[in-house]
Amino acid sequence: MEAPGRKRVVQWQRSPYAIVIAVVVVPVTLARDEPGARQRTLMPWRAAVQTARAAAVPLAGEQVALEAAVGRVLAAPVCAGTSLPRFDTAAMDGYAVTGPGPWRLIGQVLAGGPPWAGAIRAGEAVEIMTGAVVPGAAMAVVPYEDVRRDGGFVHADLGAKPHIRRAGEDAKAGDELLASGRLVTPAVAGLLAECGTDRVAVRRRPRIRLVVTGDEVVPAGTPGPGQVRDVFGPMLSALIAACGATVAGRVLLDDDPDLLADQVRGQGVDVVVVTGSSSAGAADHLRGVLTTLGARYLVDQVACRPGRPQTLAALPDGRWVVGLPGNPFAGLVASITLLRPLLQALTGWIPPAPVRLPVTGDARVTDPFTRLVPVTLAGDHAVIVAGSRPASLGGAATADALAVLEPGWVTGRPVDLLPLP
Numbered sequence: 001m002e003a004p005g006r007k008r009v010v011q012w013q014r015s016p017y018a019i020v021i022a023v024v025v026v027p028v029t030l031a032r033d034e035p036g037a038r039q040r041t042l043m044p045w046r047a048a049v050q051t052a053r054a055a056a057v058p059l060a061g062e063q064v065a066l067e068a069a070v071g072r073v074l075a076a077p078v079c080a081g082t083s084l085p086r087f088d089t090a091a092m093d094g095y096a097v098t099g100p101g102p103w104r105l106i107g108q109v110l111a112g113g114p115p116w117a118g119a120i121r122a123g124e125a126v127e128i129m130t131g132a133v134v135p136g137a138a139m140a141v142v143p144y145e146d147v148r149r150d151g152g153f154v155h156a157d158l159g160a161k162p163h164i165r166r167a168g169e170d171a172k173a174g175d176e177l178l179a180s181g182r183l184v185t186p187a188v189a190g191l192l193a194e195c196g197t198d199r200v201a202v203r204r205r206p207r208i209r210l211v212v213t214g215d216e217v218v219p220a221g222t223p224g225p226g227q228v229r230d231v232f233g234p235m236l237s238a239l240i241a242a243c244g245a246t247v248a249g250r251v252l253l254d255d256d257p258d259l260l261a262d263q264v265r266g267q268g269v270d271v272v273v274v275t276g277s278s279s280a281g282a283a284d285h286l287r288g289v290l291t292t293l294g295a296r297y298l299v300d301q302v303a304c305r306p307g308r309p310q311t312l313a314a315l316p317d318g319r320w321v322v323g324l325p326g327n328p329f330a331g332l333v334a335s336i337t338l339l340r341p342l343l344q345a346l347t348g349w350i351p352p353a354p355v356r357l358p359v360t361g362d363a364r365v366t367d368p369f370t371r372l373v374p375v376t377l378a379g380d381h382a383v384i385v386a387g388s389r390p391a392s393l394g395g396a397a398t399a400d401a402l403a404v405l406e407p408g409w410v411t412g413r414p415v416d417l418l419p420l421p
């Protein structure tokens with residue numbers, strides 16, 4: 001048993017710079033797991049990723065404005081509300097003509113101006129601007145640079161391209177343009193706008209409580225002797241945002257089982273992420289807390305390096321808990337192994353298959369562990385960033401991707417490359 005003591009609870013309130021530090025005196029009521037009390041099962045790295053991805057079903061959808069939808073995931077297929085383009089559209093500035101030339105110039109139409117009334121006849125030309133409605137019966141738009149003007153007549157050889165975008169040639173009204181589960185990228189937002197859509201159904205953002213633990217961890221500034229500056233608040237907030245989720249609460253706790261249990265118990269979020277309590281040490285309380293709360297373990301230790309002590313568990317009320325190791329690079333690897341796939345499951349986003357490239361460099365891969373190493377891209381292959389260790393983020397910060405080195409890998413062999421958030 002630990003003695004009751006003064007413990008820090010550091011809360012972030014909206015802005016990361018508004019930090020409120022409370023010191024509470026806590027009696028110890030939760031027992032810590034006895035070392036070795038529960039046999040942990042090493043799960044292969046790929047199985048851990050798949051388990052996290054299969055763990056959850058997508059959250060409900062909500063209608064949001066297009067600008068707010070970017071970075072989120074479509075909750076329903078999107079169909080074209082109108083044909084695209086809506087009307088026969090000039091693709092060049094020039095002359096709309098029909099029949100063999102030369103053509104007699106009979107007028108002008110501008111984009112957004114009144115369309116030409118009726119159809120043009122063989123031998124007639126209408127000056128036209130890109131984006132204007134093409135007059136009926138026009139067979140081509142001849143660009144200015146391809147014509148010769150002679151008084152009221154236009155001379156040109158018709159090229160192979162008519163330079164007319166025909167109504168509905170991109171999509172007919174009612175066509176499915178995008179499947180449910182697609183990420184709303186800037187291009188998707190633009191396409192939706194093109195269809196006249198103002199609001200779109202996207203998955204609700206998963207809400208995350210980020211619980212950083214460690215007596216030695218300080219929330220801001222330069223750490224003192226024996227202290228480290230918290231890396232997970234900034235790093236995971238960014239990763240969570242990049243996954244289309246939102247940090248709904250962020251707290252730094254001293255190592256204490258009751259304070260941790262309060263945070264894990266707290267409602268109002270979909271996922272609780274706990275850093276730095278995942279191993280077997282005297283101050284690593286996550287497993288004891290999860291056991292006390294009746295959590296079901298889906299993943300409890302992964303055969304990967306770094307990042308072995310990582311956990312995915314389901315609480316009886318359906319919320320998820322992800323435990324990440326405290327070593328900064330190990331925590332990043334673990335968040336890519338368990339947290340990112342879980343958030344993808346909750347948002348319904350199916351990522352594209354990873355790129356595979358030959359990876360060269362020096363790394364020891366010991367069966368049954370998968371090794372994740374930062375790499376830089378060098379054209380047709382990737383090169384391992386030297387000196388990457390579980391506690392150091394320097395490699396990941398200068399890398400383009402994480403390479404997945406499975407047992408048996410030798411330099412030059414192609415492997416999956418995971419995008420770094």
Ligand SMILES: Nc1nc2c(c(=O)[nH]1)N[C@H]1C(S)=C(S)[C@@H](COP(=O)(O)OP(=O)(O)OC[C@H]3O[C@@H](n4cnc5c(N)ncnc54)[C@H](O)[C@@H]3O)O[C@H]1N2
Nearest residue numbers: 214228229230231232276277278279280284325326327330
């Ligand atoms: N007997 C064993 N000891 C350890 C094992 C093990 O299997 N048996 N696993 C080792 C591995 S691998 C890792 S990784 C760490 C994971 O430990 P925890 O998740 O319990 O984290 P801590 O012990 O609290 O911290 C580890 C390390 O990381 C620093 N840290 C923690 N939080 C932060 C933070 N927010 N920002 C920056 N740095 C942080 C902490 O100061 C420690 O240096 O356990 C090994 N031990």
Ligand code: MOO
Nearest residue numbers: 306307308330390
């Ligand atoms: O695996 Mo730990 O997660 O080496 O640093």
